[in-house]
Amino acid sequence: MRSIQRVDPTAWARLGLFVAVFLVFSWRDDRFFTTNNVFTIFEGFAFLGLAALAVGVTIIAGELDLSVGSAAAVAGIISVSVVEKIGLIPTVLLATLIGIAYGSFQGYLIYRLRIQSLVFTLGTLIGLRGLAFIISGENTVVMRDLEIARTVRRQLWIFSPFSLVTLACFVGVALFLINTRFGREIYAIGGGRQEATAAGVPLVRPLVMAFALSGALAAVTGALTSIKSGSAGPAAFETLLLPAATAALIGGVSLLGGRGSVFGIAIGALTLRFINSGLSLGGAPFYILTLATGIVLIVAVVLELLIGRPELRARWRRWRREPGLGLRPRHQPAG
Amino acid sequence: MGSASTSIDSAAWSWRQASVPLAVVGAVAGLALVGWLTTPEFVTYRNVQSIVRSAALIGIIAVTMTGITMAGSFFSLSVSQTAAMAAIGFAAFMSWGWPVWLSVLVTFGIAAAVGAVQGGAVALGGNPIVVTLAVGAVLFGTGAWLTDNKTVRTGTDAADWIGTSRPLGIPTQTWTFILITALAATVLARTRFGRELTLVGANRLAAAASGLRPGKITLYVFTVSSLGAALAGIFTAAQFGQGRLDQFDGADIDSIAAILVGGAAIQGGEGSAPRTAVGAVFIAGLQNLMVLRGFSFGVRILFVGLAILVSVSAFTVLRNRRQMT
Numbered sequence: 195m196r197s198i199q200r201v202d203p204t205a206w207a208r209l210g211l212f213v214a215v216f217l218v219f220s221w222r223d224d225r226f227f228t229t230n231n232v233f234t235i236f237e238g239f240a241f242l243g244l245a246a247l248a249v250g251v252t253i254i255a256g257e258l259d260l261s262v263g264s265a266a267a268v269a270g271i272i273s274v275s276v277v278e279k280i281g282l283i284p285t286v287l288l289a290t291l292i293g294i295a296y297g298s299f300q301g302y303l304i305y306r307l308r309i310q311s312l313v314f315t316l317g318t319l320i321g322l323r324g325l326a327f328i329i330s331g332e333n334t335v336v337m338r339d340l341e342i343a344r345t346v347r348r349q350l351w352i353f354s355p356f357s358l359v360t361l362a363c364f365v366g367v368a369l370f371l372i373n374t375r376f377g378r379e380i381y382a383i384g385g386g387r388q389e390a391t392a393a394g395v396p397l398v399r400p401l402v403m404a405f406a407l408s409g410a411l412a413a414v415t416g417a418l419t420s421i422k423s424g425s426a427g428p429a430a431f432e433t434l435l436l437p438a439a440t441a442a443l444i445g446g447v448s449l450l451g452g453r454g455s456v457f458g459i460a461i462g463a464l465t466l467r468f469i470n471s472g473l474s475l476g477g478a479p480f481y482i483l484t485l486a487t488g489i490v491l492i493v494a495v496v497l498e499l500l501i502g503r504p505e506l507r508a509r510w511r512r513w514r515r516e517p518g519l520g521l522r523p524r525h526q527p528a529g
Numbered sequence: 530m531g532s533a534s535t536s537i538d539s540a541a542w543s544w545r546q547a548s549v550p551l552a553v554v555g556a557v558a559g560l561a562l563v564g565w566l567t568t569p570e571f572v573t574y575r576n577v578q579s580i581v582r583s584a585a586l587i588g589i590i591a592v593t594m595t596g597i598t599m600a601g602s603f604f605s606l607s608v609s610q611t612a613a614m615a616a617i618g619f620a621a622f623m624s625w626g627w628p629v630w631l632s633v634l635v636t637f638g639i640a641a642a643v644g645a646v647q648g649g650a651v652a653l654g655g656n657p658i659v660v661t662l663a664v665g666a667v668l669f670g671t672g673a674w675l676t677d678n679k680t681v682r683t684g685t686d687a688a689d690w691i692g693t694s695r696p697l698g699i700p701t702q703t704w705t706f707i708l709i710t711a712l713a714a715t716v717l718a719r720t721r722f723g724r725e726l727t728l729v730g731a732n733r734l735a736a737a738a739s740g741l742r743p744g745k746i747t748l749y750v751f752t753v754s755s756l757g758a759a760l761a762g763i764f765t766a767a768q769f770g771q772g773r774l775d776q777f778d779g780a781d782i783d784s785i786a787a788i789l790v791g792g793a794a795i796q797g798g799e800g801s802a803p804r805t806a807v808g809a810v811f812i813a814g815l816q817n818l819m820v821l822r823g824f825s826f827g828v829r830i831l832f833v834g835l836a837i838l839v840s841v842s843a844f845t846v847l848r849n850r851r852q853m854t
Binding site for chain 2: 443479
């Protein structure tokens with residue numbers, strides 16, 4: 195179990211990529227490395243990082259939560275509807291609680307039914323999107339009092355309350371994953387489910403924990419992003435999975451499960467933000483950003499395939515027998 | 530049924546073996562019964578025909594994608610972008626004055642190449658979800674870049690017949706949906722290729738050990754899926770005389786839903802083209818019934834999501850029970 199605390203051997207390569215991207219853009223554009231632009235990058239990071247963390251946690255557990263985008267949309271609509279009545283902090287706490295409740299319920303059902311998370315979360319992806327349309331009355335929900343929106347995005351040097359919350363989430367999740375028994379169990383069921391069950395890890399706990407985390411983080415993403423912009427649409431966050439998964443994967447989260455770190459996810463999210471920010475400063479339209487994200491994701495996949503590390507080959511051989519990403523042979527129910 | 534199950538006694542027919550196909554049939558019968566009891570206009574020839582017509586394009590995409598699921602590569606998240614790109618490409622070729630056959634051929638050629646690249650990447654060990662997610666993003670970005678994110682018009686009515694004619698009173702899309710389902714059913718259940726594909730999905734190592742080449746089959750199933758998506762794109766471009774990048778938004782999720790409601794096993798090795806087609810028709814029928822009952826858009830999506838959750842949970846429970854004995 196201690197092995198998970200070792201630094202990922204590719205972390206230096208990822209850090210190198212991160213620094214390289216940063217240097218290229220700051221060299222090409224004087225505006226890149228200014229307080230304002232770094233602030234903008236952190237704002238984007240706040241959004242992307244939270245989403246990447248949500249997706250990353252379930253991938254580490256050897257599962258995948260496809261429903262993060264829809265969950266974020268529902269949380270965003272609820273938050274924007276209530277924030278003027280109950281205030282900012284209670285709203286974010288409420289969204290978090292709803293996310294935890296939804297996530298743990300989903301995790302428990304996935305455990306109980308012994309169902310592939312990929313299949314189950316596709317159902318919740320569609321169902322929650324419907325819920326988003328219902329509770330919003332099929333219209334964009336807007337806040338009248340934009341003072342609250344300004345509070346969330348107020349610039350404090352290179353940070354804002356939004357990005358500070360994100361950083362706090364990162365620190366919290368990192369401490370949780372590394373230092374608690376629950377966190378280590380999430381790594382254990384992701385890295386080798388059969389071994390973990392044989393060693394006496396009760397599957398229900400890490401599964402519920404991973405999905406609860408994913409639900410909570412998705413809800414906070416939706417709540418803060420929506421409050422920040424003062425509005426929430428029922429069709430929002432539909433394409434959240436692409437950048438979130440890309441950031442997690444270039445941050446070193448392994449699709450085979452059991453490998454990846456919160457620090458790596460942060461680096462991954464920042465790298466992707468740098469690329470997007472650099473392209474935006476160059477005036478590229480939104481679809482070029484999608485194109486760039488897709489290319490980055492392809493490069494990440496190819497690199498992961500090409501790095502001929504022996505342990506990767508062994509994992510690949512094992513993957514052919516028991517595919518990762520929620521496709522390991524399902525556990526027997528406890529008791 | 531083509532559910533070439535991998536259990537020990539696959540030769541002997543039993544209720545356990547038939548539980549998933551029966552559940553699919555039961556769901557459709559249930560929907561038809563509820564519709565018949567509550568909504569008189571639901572079970573009429575006219576309405577059933579319009580349900581199948583509205584299921585046709587998603588059905589074509591889903592049926593051609595079923596091979597991916599059965600071969601153990603989950604599914605493709607790039608089919609909506611492939612279909613949209615095919616629509617744009619076809620519209621552009623037509624507007625350049627190319628003959629219909631050449632435009633169709635070149636569109637299919639490009640789609641086959643796009644599918645083969647993804648299949649190759651998956652065969653080499655890439656995760657199918659991530660590979661297709663990435664390729665979908667690249668296709669979208671490239672498409673928007675090439676078209677400046679604008680609608681591409683065919684500018685001619687030479688191809689209209691593909692999308693608008695109705696032989697024997699039934700739209701070409703519906704005919705194609707039925708024919709492709711029959712073709713896929715035959716290939717998957719009756720040919721050597723289909724049996725090899727099923728074995729690769731059920732047990733990749735055993736398939737490789739018995740001399741099959743899982744990589745080759747993976748390459749084929751992704752190519753076929755891409756061709757199916759391109760066909761849907763061509764139909765739409767021909768029908769409306771234009772191709773647009775957001776024309777197929779959500780088509781990937783809808784077709785995956787059809788495959789899952791049709792009872793294919795996400796682990797691979799089990800599934801069937803007719804059941805996927807029934808899944809597509811079931812979802813379209815559910816949507817249709819709710820429209821007739823005046824349900825709002827959000828409620829309809831919520832119920833479709835719930836229907837998927839219930840059916841995949843039921844299939845999983847049935848399958849787990851089958852494996853325990």
